[in-house]
Amino acid sequence: MSADFVFGIHAVNALLERAPQDILELFIMKDREDKRMQPLIQQARQNGISVQFCNRRTLDDMVNGQHQGIVAKARLASSGNESDLATLLEQKDKPFLLVLDGVTDPHNLGAILRSADAAGVHAVISPKDRSAKLTSVVRKVACGAAEAVPFITVTNLARTLRELQDAGVWVVGTAGETDTTIYQADFKGPLALVLGAEGEGLRRLTRETCDSLVKIPMFGSVSSLNVSVAAGICLFEAVRQRT
Numbered sequence: 001m002s003a004d005f006v007f008g009i010h011a012v013n014a015l016l017e018r019a020p021q022d023i024l025e026l027f028i029m030k031d032r033e034d035k036r037m038q039p040l041i042q043q044a045r046q047n048g049i050s051v052q053f054c055n056r057r058t059l060d061d062m063v064n065g066q067h068q069g070i071v072a073k074a075r076l077a078s079s080g081n082e083s084d085l086a087t088l089l090e091q092k093d094k095p096f097l098l099v100l101d102g103v104t105d106p107h108n109l110g111a112i113l114r115s116a117d118a119a120g121v122h123a124v125i126s127p128k129d130r131s132a133k134l135t136s137v138v139r140k141v142a143c144g145a146a147e148a149v150p151f152i153t154v155t156n157l158a159r160t161l162r163e164l165q166d167a168g169v170w171v172v173g174t175a176g177e178t179d180t181t182i183y184q185a186d187f188k189g190p191l192a193l194v195l196g197a198e199g200e201g202l203r204r205l206t207r208e209t210c211d212s213l214v215k216i217p218m219f220g221s222v223s224s225l226n227v228s229v230a231a232g233i234c235l236f237e238a239v240r241q242r243t
Contacts, residue, residue: 004076005136007059007067013040014144015072020047022075027054027062029069037070063136079134080123080152082160088123088150089167095190096242097169098235100126101157101206102197103227108132110141111228117145119235125160125192128153161209164192173202173210174234176224185214187238195234198227 003024006015015023026044028037030053044051059067089095098121103109109132116124131153132138139146154160161171172185173194187193194210196202207213216225216233225233 003073004139005063005071006074006076006139007063007071007136008140008143009036009040009068009070010143011140011146012070012072015074015147016040016043016047018144018147019074020044020049023047023049023072024075025049025073026051027059027071027073028052029054029056029059029067032069040070066140076134076139076147080150082152082154084150085123085125085152085154085160088152089164089169092122092190094242095169095192096120096122096238097164097192098124098231099157099161099171099192099194100124100131100227101194101202102127102130102200103195104130104132105198105227106132106135106137107141108198108226108228110138110143110146112231113138113142113145113149113151115228115232115235117142117149119232119239121149121235123150123152125152125154125157127157128155158205158209161192161194161206165211171209171211173207173213174215174230175202175207175213176215178213178215180212180214181217182214182234182237183217185212187241191238193231193234193238195227195231199224 006012026049059071062071098116169190169192171192
């Protein structure tokens with residue numbers, strides 16, 4: 001584990017709830033001891049966490065973002081790898097995975113992790129290169145989901161997809177050029193949903209490796225959705241079928 005900053009009320013609260021032992025210090029902006037902050041301060045002190053009160057400039061210097069007056073310095077797990085994925089596949093009878101093919105915007109990744117957590121996804125998989133990493137911004141947007149959903153980075157995405165197929169996982173990519181909608185597809189079994197990068201979609205090799213392609217039906221004037229919105233729609237159609 002490496003030390004990093006988690007900021008924002010929801011993200012810090014989730015960390016306090018799930019892993020208070022990993023918080024090294026809690027920094028609170030002076031004059032922010034209001035009713036939203038008091039329970040967090042109390043919970044931190046009950047867990048033996050040092051609480052320091054700072055001015056806004058100090059917190060601004062720690063993190064580049066809207067910290068809402070609270071920053072936690074914590075030991076945070078790094079991304080998983082191919083070995084962690086293999087272990088997960090051995091443990092799950094019917095894995096439910098989300099694969100991101102080059103999503104680079106940290107706000108999109110954070111929102112996707114939040115949807116993945118809500119949908120019960122077992123892991124989110126992303127290439128190591130040319131993709132967003134688990135930064136403090138991602139963790140804030142994810143509102144605690146970054147600490148709950150395994151985030152696995154792989155060296156070769158196409159090879160990983162083939163290994164998933166060898167393990168009996170049905171790999172379904174999202175692409176606008178198919179005629180099959182997500183409502184016509186079968187998401188009930190071992191599943192890996194694959195979404196492409198913002199604006200570019202799936203890379204050619206990724207698309208060719210998928211077992212099938214699906215699309216979200218569009219009825220308005222726009223031709224595509226933000227990738228985090230598309231992820232939520234696809235994931236919860238899978239949830240509907242799987243429950």
